[in-house]
Amino acid sequence: MSEVKREDTPVLETRGLGISFGGLKAVQDFNIKLYKGELAGLIGPNGAGKTTVFNLLTGVYVPTEGSVLLNGEVLNGKKTHQFVAAGIARTFQNIRLFKQMSVIDNVKAAFAKDIKYRMGAALFRTPAYWKAEAAMEERALELLDIFNLKEFANQSASSLPYGAQRKLEIARALATDMKVLLLDEPAAGMNPTETAELVECISIVRERFGIAILLIEHDMSLVMKLCERITVLDYGQTIAEGGPEEIANNPRVITAYLGENDDGEDGENLA
Amino acid sequence: MGEFLQTLFVGLRLGSVYALIALGYTMVYGIIRLINFAHGDFIMVGGYTLIFTVPLMTAAGMPAWMAVIIAILVCALVGVGVELIAYRPVRKKGTNMTALITAIAMSLFLENLAQAIPAIGPNPMVAGTFFESGGFRVAGVTLDYTTIYTIAVSAVVMLLLYVFTQKTKMGRAMRCVSEDKSAAILMGISVNKTVLTTFAIGSGLAAVAALMYIAQYPSVYTTIGSLLGLKAFVAAVVGGIGIVPGAMLGGLVIGLVESFSTAYISSSLTDTFVFLILIIVLLIKPAGILGKNVGEKV
Amino acid sequence: MKKTIRRGYLVNTAVLVAVYILCVVLANVFSEVSNFKLILTPSIWQCCYLIILAASLNLVLGFMGQLSLGHCGFMAIGAYTAALISLAFQRAGVYDEKSGIVFVLILFLCVICAGVLAAMFGVLVGIPALRLKGDYLAIITLGFGLIIVNVINNLPFAGQNGLAEGVASSSLYQNGLGFGTTAKVTYLWVALAVTIICVALMFMFIRSKYGRAVRAIRDDEIAASAAGINTGYYKVLTFAFSAFFAGIAGALYACSNSTLSTASFSFTNGSILNSTFVVVMVVLGGMGSLTGSIVSAVIMFVLNYQIANGSWVSSLPGFIQGVFTYPMLVYAIVLVIIIMFRPKGIFGTYEFSLLRTPGEFVRWIKGLGGKKKAKPEGKEAAAQ
Numbered sequence: 001m002s003e004v005k006r007e008d009t010p011v012l013e014t015r016g017l018g019i020s021f022g023g024l025k026a027v028q029d030f031n032i033k034l035y036k037g038e039l040a041g042l043i044g045p046n047g048a049g050k051t052t053v054f055n056l057l058t059g060v061y062v063p064t065e066g067s068v069l070l071n072g073e074v075l076n077g078k079k080t081h082q083f084v085a086a087g088i089a090r091t092f093q094n095i096r097l098f099k100q101m102s103v104i105d106n107v108k109a110a111f112a113k114d115i116k117y118r119m120g121a122a123l124f125r126t127p128a129y130w131k132a133e134a135a136m137e138e139r140a141l142e143l144l145d146i147f148n149l150k151e152f153a154n155q156s157a158s159s160l161p162y163g164a165q166r167k168l169e170i171a172r173a174l175a176t177d178m179k180v181l182l183l184d185e186p187a188a189g190m191n192p193t194e195t196a197e198l199v200e201c202i203s204i205v206r207e208r209f210g211i212a213i214l215l216i217e218h219d220m221s222l223v224m225k226l227c228e229r230i231t232v233l234d235y236g237q238t239i240a241e242g243g244p245e246e247i248a249n250n251p252r253v254i255t256a257y258l259g260e261n262d263d264g265e266d267g268e269n270l271a
Numbered sequence: 272m273g274e275f276l277q278t279l280f281v282g283l284r285l286g287s288v289y290a291l292i293a294l295g296y297t298m299v300y301g302i303i304r305l306i307n308f309a310h311g312d313f314i315m316v317g318g319y320t321l322i323f324t325v326p327l328m329t330a331a332g333m334p335a336w337m338a339v340i341i342a343i344l345v346c347a348l349v350g351v352g353v354e355l356i357a358y359r360p361v362r363k364k365g366t367n368m369t370a371l372i373t374a375i376a377m378s379l380f381l382e383n384l385a386q387a388i389p390a391i392g393p394n395p396m397v398a399g400t401f402f403e404s405g406g407f408r409v410a411g412v413t414l415d416y417t418t419i420y421t422i423a424v425s426a427v428v429m430l431l432l433y434v435f436t437q438k439t440k441m442g443r444a445m446r447c448v449s450e451d452k453s454a455a456i457l458m459g460i461s462v463n464k465t466v467l468t469t470f471a472i473g474s475g476l477a478a479v480a481a482l483m484y485i486a487q488y489p490s491v492y493t494t495i496g497s498l499l500g501l502k503a504f505v506a507a508v509v510g511g512i513g514i515v516p517g518a519m520l521g522g523l524v525i526g527l528v529e530s531f532s533t534a535y536i537s538s539s540l541t542d543t544f545v546f547l548i549l550i551i552v553l554l555i556k557p558a559g560i561l562g563k564n565v566g567e568k569v
Numbered sequence: 570m571k572k573t574i575r576r577g578y579l580v581n582t583a584v585l586v587a588v589y590i591l592c593v594v595l596a597n598v599f600s601e602v603s604n605f606k607l608i609l610t611p612s613i614w615q616c617c618y619l620i621i622l623a624a625s626l627n628l629v630l631g632f633m634g635q636l637s638l639g640h641c642g643f644m645a646i647g648a649y650t651a652a653l654i655s656l657a658f659q660r661a662g663v664y665d666e667k668s669g670i671v672f673v674l675i676l677f678l679c680v681i682c683a684g685v686l687a688a689m690f691g692v693l694v695g696i697p698a699l700r701l702k703g704d705y706l707a708i709i710t711l712g713f714g715l716i717i718v719n720v721i722n723n724l725p726f727a728g729q730n731g732l733a734e735g736v737a738s739s740s741l742y743q744n745g746l747g748f749g750t751t752a753k754v755t756y757l758w759v760a761l762a763v764t765i766i767c768v769a770l771m772f773m774f775i776r777s778k779y780g781r782a783v784r785a786i787r788d789d790e791i792a793a794s795a796a797g798i799n800t801g802y803y804k805v806l807t808f809a810f811s812a813f814f815a816g817i818a819g820a821l822y823a824c825s826n827s828t829l830s831t832a833s834f835s836f837t838n839g840s841i842l843n844s845t846f847v848v849v850m851v852v853l854g855g856m857g858s859l860t861g862s863i864v865s866a867v868i869m870f871v872l873n874y875q876i877a878n879g880s881w882v883s884s885l886p887g888f889i890q891g892v893f894t895y896p897m898l899v900y901a902i903v904l905v906i907i908i909m910f911r912p913k914g915i916f917g918t919y920e921f922s923l924l925r926t927p928g929e930f931v932r933w934i935k936g937l938g939g940k941k942k943a944k945p946e947g948k949e950a951a952a953q
Contacts, residue, residue: 080791099788100787106785111778112797113797122779132778172796361909365912371707373908383897387898505708540720542719547716550709553708
């Protein structure tokens with residue numbers, strides 16, 4: 001265990017989390033503790049079950065065993081939007097933006113749970129509506145500004161360049177006002193410049209929002225550079241946990257990645 | 272007991288017709304994920320073809336039902352034409368929803384085109400008889416030849432179709448395309464050809480169904496296919512759309528529900544019961560009785 | 570930014586009020602002119618409910634991206650609710666002549682009840698139906714729509730042929746709500762007011778957090794729930810909201826027809842009023858454009874009317890006249906062509922705006938002069 005300053009209760013904790021699809025154990029006995037302000041990495045070969053873990057942590061899949069806790073509160077059995085309301089937001093491996101909506105509307109849509117005006121206020125344009133909308137506009141622009149997206153605010157999301165789309169997805173996740181941010185391969189498909197920009201962004205987000213971040217990434221150098229603590233998955237099982245150095249020298253991790261026999265690609269579809 | 276048996280036979284007969292039509296829906300859906308709303312109107316095309324060709328057949332000294340061969344060819348041509356002219360171009364550009372709307376448009380088109388053709392017109396036309404009258408008496412109930420032929424023919428057709436999809440090269444190609452289109456292309460399967468064949472077979476089956484249906488109810492009109500098609504489609508969904516045995520099962524279920532609700536509850540609420548079955552099945556098992564649920568990948 | 574928004578609201582309100590007043594004044598001035606009374610007024614009534622119907626379906630089809638094929642079922646509920654309530658009031662002796670403040674109040678009560686009941690059924694249908702997606706949703710709504718019509722048909726107090734306790738073909742307007750030509754002129758303001766209010770409410774809905782949530786669901790449902798949007802709730806809400814307006818359209822329909830028959834609301838028939846036709850209107854106008862729906866509803870009505878009644882039709886070649894006898898044939902072809910070349914409808918998600926559109930139109934025309942081929946691109950660029 002690496003030495004990170006930590007508070008008493010972890011923000012995010014899982015206890016023996018697991019799921020099986022028709023007898024196949026995609027993830028089993030997954031335990032992680034994430035503290036405020038921490039940036040942890042989740043790595044593993046293709047098909048190790050990383051995205052499945054994210055799906056479990058966001059309520060997309062219902063775990064068949066174990067539980068997810070946010071600030072000590074059990075979230076089992078809730079729906080995705082309730083996970084988000086509780087404070088877990090995520091991005092997706094293959095970007096999922098609201099393509100036909102403008103950049104700023106993408107962010108505003110994620111404010112929905114915070115905007116308290118009711119149907120009547122919306123239909124009859126009461127002051128409550130104007131106030132809430134104005135406040136939201138301001139917050140949305142602020143968020144976009146952090147990611148240098150402010151100038152594109154009124155463009156459609158699909159017209160953004162690839163790197164900017166990734167950033168917009170993170171901005172949208174941040175708009176949900178979460179405590180834990182799950183990033184699923186944020187650097188996938190990016191060129192080195194874009195990746196560098198992304199790293200900078202993630203650092204800014206950490207500083208400004210003081211949240212816990214869990215990151216799935218294939219780019220080893222990125223993980224090693226960013227993450228204080230790394231969990232390694234293989235065949236749905238945690239095979240190692242620790243600081244970057246520890247992980248880099250762990251023989252089991254090396255075997256998992258380089259393989260000792262030739263069946264390393266099995267279970268591709270579970271990811 | 273007599274009434275029960277009678278109702279059962281009616282249900283099986285109707286169900287066989289529904290199953291034949293449902294096969295067309297299910298095959299097309301299985302391969303291009305499109306609800307072919309125009310399929311019901313292929314029945315109409317088949318029906319009118321029969322009406323116009325039966326006199327030719329009898330003049331040539333052949334039995335009336337032989338006209339179905341021409342009907343099958345015409346329907347197959349119409350089916351292939353609809354796919355080529357409307358569905359394929361839309362599929363290239365649009366989404367599932369635009370494809371579905373196109374299918375609805377094609378259905379409207381065929382129905383109204385038929386009305387606009389002077390030889391057809393909006394008024395119903397009466398078909399002659401196809402099979403000899405009379406039949407067996409079973410447990411006090413008359414089982415007429417039309418019923419026997421309908422059930423037998425659809426059973427045979429379905430069996431042949433099942434063997435075709437399982438054993439022949441084209442059948443395998445169909446199953447490949449429905450499983451994974453891009454992989455099928457990589458395996459050297461011509462997707463376009465496969466889709467066309469599917470349309471041709473499905474539409475041909477509609478012609479057979481048309482024969483069976485108008486042998487019992489000898490009146491053909493331009494909207495004959497809309498409710499008939501809808502119910503057959505319901506049958507396909509109830510059984511599990513995209514699955515050949517599902518269409519048979521669904522057809523029989525819907526046929527029996529229809530005949531029993533007509534006989535024992537209310538004839539004017541029959542449609543409600545049919546669609547109620549659909550809704551119940553969809554809510555309990557969205558992929559149909561024999562279907563497998565596939566979640567969206569995240 | 571804020572200022573342009575306020576100016577937009579002011580201009581739109583002013584123009585709507587002006588149009589409304591103009592129509593009402595015209596109605597009073599020309600009330601005895603036969604063309605106005607016999608042709609224009611009934612046409613406006615029809616346009617009114619078609620507009621509400623198309624716009625309300627667009628909420629589900631265009632903005633939420635869910636194909637519902639049972640929309641006319643809700644319209645049928647609204648129509649029968651309004652007709653039955655008014656009939657009940659009349660039988661109770663609350664009003665006798667179709668005039669006076671009491672009647673107007675009852676009229677509005679009917680309209681609102683029609684909407685509310687349709688919305689309630691919208692919730693009932695929506696909760697189970699919206700668990701399904703895509704094709705399955707289309708079928709299940711189709712099924713519900715057919716069931717609604719079939720059940721109304723079998724109600725002892727509504728019935729297949731008319732509304733007078735099973736007495737066949739009893740005309741509604743002698744006994745209940747249905748308006749004759751004079752009443753249609755007298756209450757033209759009701760139709761206009763109801764339409765303007767309904768469309769305005771739909772706009773407010775779309776341009777609020779509700780609209781954003783709904784469009785987010787259309788674009789990516791999984792991402793929407795990952796952005797904290799309760800997708801199930803918003804889907805049912807929008808469905809019911811849309812059904813509410815379909816119900817109101819139904820009430821207007823009941824007013825403007827002398828008889829009410831469920832045959833008008835079935836899934837496919839030759840008449841202008843069926844779920845397919847509404848889909849055609851929405852697609853034509855643009856999936857995701859409320860103003861597009863309004864424009865296309867009016868265009869479709871005029872086209873339909875002209876094809877059926879226009880004197881110019883008889884000067885066309887015989888073949889085309891033959892085709893025109895079946896207008897649905899024409900619509901089907903038009904629909905396929907539009908879907909092929911503009912999958913999101915003619916106007917796509919473009920909204921007409923009194924402030925922006927004129928300028929954009931001028932620019933578009935200029936663009937046409939410069940580059941002949943730049944037609945669709947020019948328009949899209951203008952839309953941004």
